[in-house]
């Protein structure tokens with residue numbers, strides 16, 4: 001399996017800018033962005049970020065407001081603030097370098113076991129057990145013979161992933177990257193392309209007659225959720241250069257109010273406000289969204305209104 005996957009990876013892998021000749025900082029930024037956002041949306045933002053902030057020190061020197069603006073619509077913006085805090089720690093503790101061991105990476109703000117293992121492996125060539133959703137799905141099918149892994153990561157899965165890892169560090173890195181890419185391109189969640197799979201002959205799920213999943217994975221609803229409202233409010237604050245008065249977020253009471261908002265803020269704010277108001281959010285949900293953004297450090301509130309953290 002190791003050889004088949006490695007060969008397939010060398011021939012088929014996507015040419016992504018955070019692979020190959022990329023700085024550890026570039027790898028770390030990519031891993032944070034890719035946690036909950038697809039490659040196609042991440043790549044342009046990643047390129048912009050690395051151009052603008054090529055090192056942790058350059059990034060740490062930026063204001064949180066600018067970081068959140070540049071994060072744009074990647075979603076889950078707390079990731080950007082945590083990366084900002086991690087960059088500050090790298091400057092303070094590691095002379096502006098990305099630390100190169102799993103334990104040091106794990107100690108950075110907002111870095112979990114997956115990201116620490118992935119950066120240690122892909123940026124520094126270390127032998128680490130990397131387990132993300134794509135890898136879990138491939139292991140479940142290829143080795144266990146199940147259509148899907150368990151709903152939440154189990155210790156048995158971690159043990160299996162560790163057992164499957166090649167002993168040689170370079171081979172282990174290629175295996176981690178190869179299985180991850182196989183899950184992203186071929187062994188996909190809804191419609192695996194088994195005809196194109198380099199390990200079809202060994203696949204336990206195929207041998208078992210492709211049994212159906214034992215549960216239906218929960219999708220992540222978006223419409224009507226607090227996340228949607230928070231996203232719409234963040235779009236307003238990103239577009240604004242000055243505090244946005246709470247009355248505007250609730251919706252202008254009169255046409256004069258709307259005209260005043262146009263005059264007080266750049267045009268992008270009116271457009272983003274329009275999208276927020278189109279949601280017709282009921283009062284408790286908007287209150288909850290605003291309070292949550294302030295609690296999470298994504299917004300500041302004063303008598304002048306709401307704005308990105310300074």
Ligand code: SF4
Pocket residue numbers: 138141142186187188192193194197198199200203204205206
């Ligand atoms: Fe996945 Fe199909 Fe390959 Fe098995 S044969 S690992 S199910 S793509």
